[in-house]
Amino acid sequence: MKDDARACPGLDPGTAALAAARRLLGGVRAAFDAGTLALGRQCLSNGRLDGRKLDQQQVASFELAWAGADLLASETALAAVADDAPAIEGALALLFAADAVASVLDKLETVYLEAGLDLAALRQLRAGTDWDLLRAAGSGARALEAAGRAVAASDGELGPVALDEQHALAQDAFRRFAADVVAPQAEAIHRHDRTVPESLLQPLREMGVFGLAIPERFGGSSPNDREDTLLMVVVTEALSEGSLAAAGSLITRPEILSRALMAGGTEAQKASWLPRLAAGDPLCAIAITEPDYGSDVAGLALRGTKVEGGWRLTGAKTWCTFAGKAGVLMVVTRTHPDRSLGHKGLSLLLVEKPSFDTHEFSVEQEGGGRLTGRAIPTIGYRGMHSFDxxxxxFFVPDANVVGGEAGLGQGFYLTMAGMVGGRMQTAARACGVMRAALRAAIRYGHDRKVFGSPLVDFPLTQAKLARMGARLAACRRLAYRVAGLIDAGQGRMEASLVKLLACRSAEMVTREALQLHGGMGYAEETPVSRYFVDARVLSIFEGAEETLALKVVARGLMERALGLAGAGA
Known part of the structure; x- marks a missing residue:
């Protein structure tokens, strides 16, 4: 470790503790793999995972998914600690690993009990000297105080990842934009429930935000021969630090729609829509969720009836973010009348409409079709507004069916093509909100005097800051690592894991940041109150935590352990 430990006595964890942590994680990984395999076998029927049996194991599956996320983040954090790394990086990696291992072992007990495995292997891991050493070096009182002092001196610059010149320049530019342009407007947008104004949208158009997932040949900034998920993560994290709702989330909808078009759109549709989406004109929204069907996409019921020249849409959607301001909606529509087809009867239709700044709108067509929208009042995540x-x-021409006739019935698959990017983007949003909250807590801790001393000088404050910093650093490292995997054509499972972990972590970090502010944290005039209510939505959208854990993560982990087709999807 670098000698920055001299500035914070007790900070340097030492190579012995790091080695012990890595050995212990190896044992926990083996126990996790054994539990995953055994639980998967409990859910098999005729060589395949059985949906009914999986549902009977929802509690254990949920614990398995969370254990997988914590474990992967711990492994990634420790792997990033090099011999010449600053001492704070090693200290935070050990702290996160100590807390994560305790949590993983608790969760694996549930898995082992339901899978019929002996708990002796888990007890042995807790009884070993490596666990004792990790707990003392990572989460002992002296270690927490030292790490907390170091976090307080860092201004939230934690979990650094080496970036090339292009990505480093983008990070710097968007962090400055978030601080200078977004943050000064964020409070008014939140407190007065305003729509994101053109004073933010236009400069973001000029900076190319809406074309991050669109290839250069279509006017975007993504390379023509590969994806650049890392750039999307860098930009999203930076903008979310200024405001989740007024800046950081603007990228999600064009990300999903552009990926769907790239995956299944006709060449004419790509040529027509992608350059306009990249320019942010029109802005777009994604209409998937329905009043009776949240994450159950296969049950969606909004009906598209074939008529001459196109389709007539009848039904309802809800939680359609930015639907008012958007000029085009990607609407997941049931185009086949046979409901028993489930997700195979869905298609994507592009619904064009005027842009509205209001909280309610109505569009009437000459042929009698009608589309109405009403913003849903929410505790946070204001600015973009989610609509019923x-x-x-409502008539939609055949030309606006994504993929044309060949796209009929492909709506579920085309939507899923955009969800990996959406999950990564959401993880990046969570990291940005965490960084904003931690920096606010650090500043307040230095300024606030309690019983004659700065708040930041108290051991409990230092322990809170240490854990907040450790969680931010672990989530950032994992998000950046998974972005690289996705750009290499891998990482679908890991994208779900980092989304799961980072979103819950944002709730925890913003909660502690607000708590450290005391009464002022509960005041709307204090930014940390906005971070707290905004963070709460992260575990709900882009795959609700429960559905993501059960239907994607746990199932994928079991398929991978069993060697079944579709593993890691």
Missing amino acids: LSFED
Whole structure:
């Protein structure tokens, strides 16, 4: 470790503790793999995972998914600690690993009990000297105080990842934009429930934000021969630090729609839509969720009826973010009348509409079709607004069916093509919000005097800051690592894991940041109150925590352990 430990006595964890942590994680990984395999076998029927049996094991599956996320983040954090790394990086990696291992072992007990495995292997891991050494070096009182002092001196610059010149320049530019342009407007947008103004949208158009997932040949900034998920993560994290709702989330919708078009759109549709989406004109929204069907995409019921030249849409959508301001909606529509087809009867239709700044709108067509929208009042995540939508015989031309005739019935698959990027983008949003909250807590801790001393000088404050910093650093490292995997054509499972972990972590970090502010943290005029209510939505959208854990992560982990087709999807 570098000698920055001299500035914070007790900070340097030492090579012995790091070695012990890595050995212990190896044992925990083996125990995790054994539990995953055994639970997967409990859910098999005729050589395949059985949906009914999986549902019977929801509690254990949920614990398995969370254990997988904590374990992967711990492994990634420790792997990033090199011999010449600053001491704070090693200290935070050990702290996160100590807390994560305790949590993983607790969760694996549930898995082992349901899978019929002996708990002796888990007890042995807790009884070993490596566990004792990790707990003392990572989460002992002296270690927490030293790490907390170091975090307080860092201004939130934790979990650094080496970036090339292009990505480093983008990070710097968007951090400055977030601080200078977004943050000064964020409070008014939140407190007065305003729509994101053109004073933010236009400069972001000029900076190319809406074309991050679109290839250069279509006017975007992504390379023509590969994806650049890392750039999207860098930009999203920076903007989210200024405001989740007014800046950091603007990228998600064009990300999903552009990926769907790239995956299944006709060449004419790509040529027509992608350059306009990259320019942010029109802005777009994604209409998937329905009043009776949240994450159950296969049950969606909004009906598209074939008529001459196109389709008539009838039904309702809800939680359609930015639907008012958007000029085009990507609407997941049931185009086949046979409901028993489930997700195979869905298609994507592009619904064009005027842009509205208001909280309610109505669009009437000459042929009698009607589309109405009403913003849903929310505790946070204001600015973009999520809408209830009602379609009444609303006409959409055949040209706006993504993929044309060949795209009919492909709506589920095309939507999923955009969700990996959406999950990564959401993890990056969570990291940005965490960084904003931690920096606010550090500043307040230095300024606030309690019983004659700065708040930041108290051991409990230092322990809180240490854990907040450790969680931010672990999530950032994992998000950046997974971005690289995705750009290499891998990482679908890991994208779900980092989304799961980072979003819950944002709730924890913003909660502690607000708590450290005391009464002022509960005041709307204090930014940390906005970070707290904004962070709460992260575990709900882009795959609700429960559905993501059960239907994607746990199932994927079991498929991978069993060697079944579809593993890691």
